[in-house]
Amino acid sequence: MIKMFRATFSLLVILSLxxxxxxxxxxxxxxxxxxxxxxxxxxxxxxAFAIKDGKVVELGAERAIMNKxxxxxxxxxxxxxxxxxxxxxxxxxxxxGLGLTSADLVGTTSWNDVLxxxxxxxxGTNEALLYGIGWDQNDWEVEEFPDNTRLNELFPDRPVILRxxxxxxxxxxxxxxxxxxxxxxxxxxxxxxxxxxxxxxxILIDNAMDLIEEILAPYMNDDDIKNxxxxxxKNCFEVGITTVDDAxxxxxxxxxxxxMQKEGSLKMRVYAMIADHPDNLDYYFSNGPVKTxxxxxxxxxxxxxxxxxxxxxxxxxxxxxxxxxxxxLLASFDHYDSLAASCYKNGFQLNxxxxxxxxxxxxxxVYAKVLGGTNDLRWRIEHAQIVTEIDIxxxxxxxxxxxxxxxxxxSDMYWAEERLGMERMNEAYPYQSLLxxxxxxxxGTDFPVEDIDPLKTFYAAVARKDLKGYPEGSFLxxxxxxxxxxLMGMTIWAALSNFEExxxxxxxxxxxxxFVILEQDIMSVDEIHIPEIKVMATYVNGEVVYKRK
Numbered sequence: 001m002i003k004m005f006r007a008t009f010s011l012l013v014i015l016s017l018x019x020x021x022x023x024x025x026x027x028x029x030x031x032x033x034x035x036x037x038x039x040x041x042x043x044x045x046x047x048a049f050a051i052k053d054g055k056v057v058e059l060g061a062e063r064a065i066m067n068k069x070x071x072x073x074x075x076x077x078x079x080x081x082x083x084x085x086x087x088x089x090x091x092x093x094x095x096x097g098l099g100l101t102s103a104d105l106v107g108t109t110s111w112n113d114v115l116x117x118x119x120x121x122x123x124g125t126n127e128a129l130l131y132g133i134g135w136d137q138n139d140w141e142v143e144e145f146p147d148n149t150r151l152n153e154l155f156p157d158r159p160v161i162l163r164x165x166x167x168x169x170x171x172x173x174x175x176x177x178x179x180x181x182x183x184x185x186x187x188x189x190x191x192x193x194x195x196x197x198x199x200x201x202x203i204l205i206d207n208a209m210d211l212i213e214e215i216l217a218p219y220m221n222d223d224d225i226k227n228x229x230x231x232x233x234k235n236c237f238e239v240g241i242t243t244v245d246d247a248x249x250x251x252x253x254x255x256x257x258x259x260m261q262k263e264g265s266l267k268m269r270v271y272a273m274i275a276d277h278p279d280n281l282d283y284y285f286s287n288g289p290v291k292t293x294x295x296x297x298x299x300x301x302x303x304x305x306x307x308x309x310x311x312x313x314x315x316x317x318x319x320x321x322x323x324x325x326x327x328x329l330l331a332s333f334d335h336y337d338s339l340a341a342s343c344y345k346n347g348f349q350l351n352x353x354x355x356x357x358x359x360x361x362x363x364x365x366v367y368a369k370v371l372g373g374t375n376d377l378r379w380r381i382e383h384a385q386i387v388t389e390i391d392i393x394x395x396x397x398x399x400x401x402x403x404x405x406x407x408x409x410x411s412d413m414y415w416a417e418e419r420l421g422m423e424r425m426n427e428a429y430p431y432q433s434l435l436x437x438x439x440x441x442x443x444g445t446d447f448p449v450e451d452i453d454p455l456k457t458f459y460a461a462v463a464r465k466d467l468k469g470y471p472e473g474s475f476l477x478x479x480x481x482x483x484x485x486x487l488m489g490m491t492i493w494a495a496l497s498n499f500e501e502x503x504x505x506x507x508x509x510x511x512x513x514x515f516v517i518l519e520q521d522i523m524s525v526d527e528i529h530i531p532e533i534k535v536m537a538t539y540v541n542g543e544v545v546y547k548r549k
Contacts, residue, residue, distance in 0.1 A: 027052045027071045029513070029542050032062055034077030035521065039084050039491050039506040043484065051513040056540035059507060079519045080536060083487065084507050085242025085514030086454040087494035088445030092167070092269065093236070093244040093500055094253055097228025099234075099448050103132030106165065106448075109139065111146040113510075114162065115154060122155070130160040130214065133448065135171075137164075138309055138415050145194070148173050148202030159215055166307040166449050170209050171202045179501055180212045190330030192312075194380050201539040206306040207330055208441035226265075233268045237546035239453045240516035240535045243269040243504065245444060245494075247351070247382065248301040251280050253392075267540050269294045269514070272497045273301035273351050276339065285346040293512075293541075296498060299349035299542060302339055303330045303381070305359040308412060310384065313356035315386070320421035322459075327356050336363065340370045344377075349499075351380040351403065357427060360387045364394040365433055371398045380442070380497060383408070386420065386428050395437045400433040401497045403442045406460035406481070407450040413466075413475040425476070431461065432479045441481070442488035442497035458522055459530040461486040469528055483523050 032048035038059060048065035050057045058065065103121035108114045114135050122130055137143055151173040153158055159176035163169075172180075177200055184200055186193045191207030193200065204211065236244060249257075249272050260266035272295065274280045281300065284290075289298035305327055311319055315326040331338075336352075336459020341349040350367070354360045360381065367379055380401045385408060395402060409429035417425055437443045445457050457469075461481040464474040474480060481489065495505025504512050517536040525533065538546040 021301045025050075025069050025174055027057060027069045028054075029073045029075060030065065030069055030071045030451040031075045031077055031515075032066055033079060034082045034517070036081070036082040036086075036507060037487065037523065038508060039488060042497060042509050046507075051542040054513055054543075055079070056507055056509060056511055056513050058509065065318055073523060076508075077517055081518045081523075083240075083505070083518065083522075084491040084505055084518050085538065085540065086490050087243040087245070087498075087505065087517055088236075088241050088443035088444045088447070088454060089245045089489075089494040089497055090247050090405060091244050091447045091452075092248070093232050093246040093268070094225065094229060094249060094257075095167070095208075096448040096452070097230075097232030098224065099133040100228060100231045101224070103130070103162075104134055105132045105162065105324045106133050106134035106136075107139070110141060111137075111150070115150055117158065118162070119150075119154060122158075128158065129156060130155065131216075132160075132162040133201075134165045135162060136166075136309065143415070145169070145201070145203050147196060148200075151202065151331040161216065163213060164310060166309055168209075168312050169203060169205045169310045170212065172204065172212060174200075176212060176215055177202065179215050182211050186211075189328065189332070190328060202376075205310055206303075206312050206328075221257070222256060225253065226260065229260065229266060233266060234546075236268060237349060237538045237540075238535060239455070240318075240518070240538050241268075241452075241454060242516070242538065242540050243271065243273040243494075243498075243500075245273065245498065247273050247353075247419060247446075248275040249273065250275050250277065251283050254297055258290070258292070258295050261292070267294070267543070267545055269296075269504070269540070271296045271299070271500070273299045274348075276300060276302040281339075281342070284348070285324075285342060288346075289348065293503075296500060298347075298499065299351050299380075300339065300343055301351050301353070303337070303353045304336070304363050305329055305354065305356050308355055308416065311419070313386070314358040314362075315356045316358045316361065316388075317422075317424070319419055320424075321418045327358070329359065329362070333362075336366050337369075340366050343379075344370045349377065349379055350380055355383050355385045355389050357386040357391070357424070360384060360391050364391050364398070364400060368394055368398050368436065372397065375399050378497060378499060383446075384430075384434060385412075386424065387434070388427050388428055389433075392430065392433050392437050395434055400438065401440065401442055402438060402446060403432075403497060404431055404434065405444050405446040406431065406457050406486075407445060407465075409464060409475060409479075410460045410466050411450060431481055432478055434547060435481065435485060440493040440503045441485070441489045441495065442494045443486065455522065455533055456531050458483075458486045458490065459527065461489070463530070467531055487523070513539060515539050 046059040049059040194203035223470035305314035
């Protein structure tokens with residue numbers, strides 16, 4: 001009897017102790033009944049996790065988390081799939097937002113199609129300036145730049161500015177040319193003011209576009225920018241993006257973003273690359289980097305060359321389809337040398353737009369001269385589209401991070417060989433080669449040049465096909481990324497390229513609770529269905545910022 005009493009008493013004590021510990025930790029949110037890709041060092045999978053004060057406090061098995069924690073906000077993921085919030089390592093967030101209030105010229109099939117869209121758009125706006133974005137002559141039957149003759153006839157007394165999809169060329173009407181005082185014979189370093197038969201065509205390429213900035217400035221006031229940023233944020237959250245790397249912003253734009261984040265209207269996390277302009281550089285080099293939970297200003301964005309589509313990419317050999325053209329650098333050798341030295345001296349990353357093999361050759365040489373060897377300064381080459389084997393080795397030798405956009409490969413594949421010739425295609429869009437050299441790649445979209453959806457980035461990286469499954473055998477299949485590599489490129493490697501890997505990019509103890517829930521598993525579903533997968537919810541700092549209805 002005494003032994004039975006003691007056994008019963010011991011059992012009651014144990015149960016009492018267990019009950020005291022059962023769900024005794026209050027948290028702000030619990031997510032459970034999920035397959036959670038943590039993207040930690042082991043690439044481990046969890047079933048549930050707890051969040052407190054916007055950060056992850058623990059991940060683990062379903063029963064372990066549900067027994068240990070309690071919350072008034074319990075999210076049942078319904079066996080769906082959770083990933084760290086997607087980081088777009090190269091985009092134009094603010095520019096995209098402004099474009100949402102302009103004429104949409106993406107997908108136009110001819111110059112006449114562009115003109116028809118502009119006529120319809122003009123009827124619905126009272127703005128003095130007509131602005132459109134997204135045309136691409138490579139999608140037209142006649143793959144040549146148009147001239148502005150018809151534009152002048154349709155809009156003789158109203159400025160019109162139509163930006164090419166890659167942002168490296170515009171066509172404007174004569175009214176805009178006169179407003180900007182652009183004349184025949186005008187020479188612009190690193191740019192082209194196109195002439196045909198001694199007459200301005202309205203085409204301005206690369207640095208020549210700066211000539212029209214004074215016309216645009218009055219239409220980019222703070223209210224317009226705020227409105228655009230909020231529209232861009234909404235669209236980004238709907239596709240699971242929680243951090244954007246905005247590639248080239250002025251100080252005033254960065255400070256507006258900071259103010260909106262602090263007031264709570266802009267919840268998007270922004271890694272802001274400083275635009276290469278003396279006023280910006282003087283200020284930030286004097287005052288140093290800026291870092292908050294939502295804003296990171298520590299890098300400078302500079303353009304080495306233009307785009308392949310507009311033949312502004314700087315090549316080591318002439319264009320195959322225009323042997324008289326080689327492309328060009330957008331600034332002097334001295335400028336790149338001086339800027340690199342200043343970034344190094346002042347503790348800023350240098351992120352350089354390089355498309356052509358000549359641009360990649362020269363800028364990786366500049367980096368090598370300044371960096372001196374392996375390092376942890378994380379200087380980046382943005383795009384790295386055509387890179388020789390010799391120059392790929394420099395990514396390894398000098399710890400240069402390739403910041404690449406897989407959908408560029410699948411957008412350009414229809415005409416890239418015309419520009420480059422068969423031999424140079426072996427050096428084009430070499431994503432797997434760059435990964436092997438450096439050990440990581442940061443993935444982005446370059447939106448609005450490409451589609452904003454990161455799942456299309458993922459698909460292009462792993463399939464190297466368009467949305468119709470073309471080509472059957474993949475475009476340059478040896479340069480595919482694995483699904484694990486692609487996911488890491490959109491999360492932890494992108495975070496590392498921003499010096500943010502200790503706070504985001506994976507779901508781990510102490511990191512921000514930025515995550516996305518998908519209806520299907522991008523790591524196992526048939527690749528052709530990846531772009532169709534729906535985002536069910538997006539969370540930033542443990543707060544739901546998008547939920548599918």
